[in-house]
Amino acid sequence: MSHEPLPACVPAPALRQRLGDPQLVLFDCRFSLTDTDAGARAYADAHLPGAHYAHLDQHLSGAVADSTGRHPLPEPQALVHWLAACGVGSETDVVVYDDLGGALAVRLWWLLRWLGHSRVALLDGGLQAWQAEGGALTAEAPRPSPTTFSGEPDNTHWITTDALAAALAAGTVQVIDARAPERFRGEQEPIDPVAGHIPGAINLPFTGNLDADGRFLPPEVLRERFAAALGDTPPARVAHSCGSGVNACHNLFAMELAGLAGSRLYAGSWSEWIRDPARPTSRSSTADPRISPPPQP
Numbered sequence: 001m002s003h004e005p006l007p008a009c010v011p012a013p014a015l016r017q018r019l020g021d022p023q024l025v026l027f028d029c030r031f032s033l034t035d036t037d038a039g040a041r042a043y044a045d046a047h048l049p050g051a052h053y054a055h056l057d058q059h060l061s062g063a064v065a066d067s068t069g070r071h072p073l074p075e076p077q078a079l080v081h082w083l084a085a086c087g088v089g090s091e092t093d094v095v096v097y098d099d100l101g102g103a104l105a106v107r108l109w110w111l112l113r114w115l116g117h118s119r120v121a122l123l124d125g126g127l128q129a130w131q132a133e134g135g136a137l138t139a140e141a142p143r144p145s146p147t148t149f150s151g152e153p154d155n156t157h158w159i160t161t162d163a164l165a166a167a168l169a170a171g172t173v174q175v176i177d178a179r180a181p182e183r184f185r186g187e188q189e190p191i192d193p194v195a196g197h198i199p200g201a202i203n204l205p206f207t208g209n210l211d212a213d214g215r216f217l218p219p220e221v222l223r224e225r226f227a228a229a230l231g232d233t234p235p236a237r238v239a240h241s242c243g244s245g246v247n248a249c250h251n252l253f254a255m256e257l258a259g260l261a262g263s264r265l266y267a268g269s270w271s272e273w274i275r276d277p278a279r280p281t282s283r284s285s286t287a288d289p290r291i292s293p294p295p296q297p
Contacts, residue, residue, distance in 0.1 A: 099126050175200060198270070
């Protein structure tokens with residue numbers, strides 16, 4: 001039975017109606033930087049029925065090197081093979097979720113889009129919204145149905161550090177930094193060895209995309225948020241950054257919900273930018289004064 005693709009931000013009731021569909025694959029993306037096995041343990045304890053576990057370090061990132069950030073992009077064919085082993089094919093609807101308002105799950109959303117797979121959605125409100133709607137959880141591991149997945153990366157979706165540095169010098173890019181204001185300003189840096197931000201960046205913490213229940217704000221509200229920060233800058237000139245290229249996907253996702261498609265991910269983000277001490281850094285504040293969230297990776 002063929003279905004229309006799910007909306008990019010799918011409500012829990014709509015997902016419940018599709019649960020058990022063989023053309024639907026779910027991924028649980030819970031993770032903690034301070035305890036990298038915490039997400040896997042939480043998944044083993046209880047997850048959405050049929051969901052596979054997507055480990056940020058093992059599945060959604062590549063090997064860290066001296067020149068990379070903390071979560072470099074995975075090797076494309078390794079990612080393709082893993083997705084196929086989990087049952088993702090060209091016509092599969094994929095839904096990703098976490099318990100942090102999508103802050104981690106958006107990484108897999110972006111990676112699938114990078115591979116050319118547009119049939120991917122984020123569970124709005126994540127695990128909490130699912131439980132609030134009475135959705136069931138299980139400890140049972142899914143039985144994968146391996147298939148063939150022919151994803152190919154489209155590298156126009158992201159920008160390298162060298163390309164970003166050149167674009168900044170030419171004045172042809174606007175960086176949006178998704179980190180908490182304290183980290184952006186350089187007042188706190190619990191993770192990376194250098195504090196501050198890329199000169200000229202705008203700070204729009206990703207938590208500002210969410211309401212009090214951890215669900216995404218309406219598209220028109222999101223559009224106002226980004227339009228107020230960007231002015232006449234078109235989405236195609238926007239590069240999204242954070243600590244390691246994970247939370248940055250949240251702002252990219254929000255812009256797409258707002259109808260502002262075409263921005264790119266700076267996959268290396270701050271943790272790669274500071275690998276070369278010759279690259280400039282700043283501690284001046286251009287933070288969004290409306291939002292003051294807790295620090296995030």
